[in-house]
Amino acid sequence: MAEAIASKLSNYEVVFFPFETKGNFTGRIKELDKFENGDYSSIEQDFSILDAEPYDLILIGMPAYGSQPPKTFSTATERMNNLSGKRVALFGTSRFRRGSHVQFMKEHIEANGGEVIEQKNFRGLLMLGTKKALEFGTLINSL
Ligand SMILES: Cc1cc2nc3c(=O)[nH]c(=O)nc-3n(C[C@H](O)[C@H](O)[C@H](O)COP(=O)(O)O)c2cc1C
Secondary structure, three states: OOHHHHHHOOOOOOOOOOOOOOHHHHHHHHHHHHHHHHOOOHHHHHHHOOOOOOOOOOEEEEEEEEEOOOOHHHHHHHHOOOOOOEEEEEEEEEEEOOOOHHHHHHHHHHHHHOOOEEEEEOHHHHHOOOOOHHHHHHHOOOO
């Protein structure tokens, strides 16, 4: 979804910072469990280089885990340098939820000094098409 949105950001030079789990399905679930329990050892280096300072806009996307995004979100934004005063656009993905986790993200970003200029949730029970993400990208590109 991030790549679909970014494909429409012709007014921006885009840099990605994906937090990726690697390996087979079981290994990835174990990795996610570690993140939820506060063990970020495999992505510690990614956290250490998070700095909003050079960017005009920070776009953050997260899945719904219950009514919240994964804990990685809060940890990443708390550790991000220079978030204060930055423009932020948020998106979420979910199977059922209508975006309560994106609202959680908005409140968290604002509590850490960021200015949320747009937010959107993409919901798909079995599959997420990119149509709405492309539309969201076009909107963000015009801001
Ligand atoms: C631990 C866990 C909890 C989840 N909880 C919810 C939920 O409460 N509501 C919901 O709509 N989707 C929930 N999902 C589905 C994810 O939001 C969905 O998998 C994600 O948005 C799409 O990413 P994927 O295609 O990589 O799975 C959950 C997924 C996981 C792994």
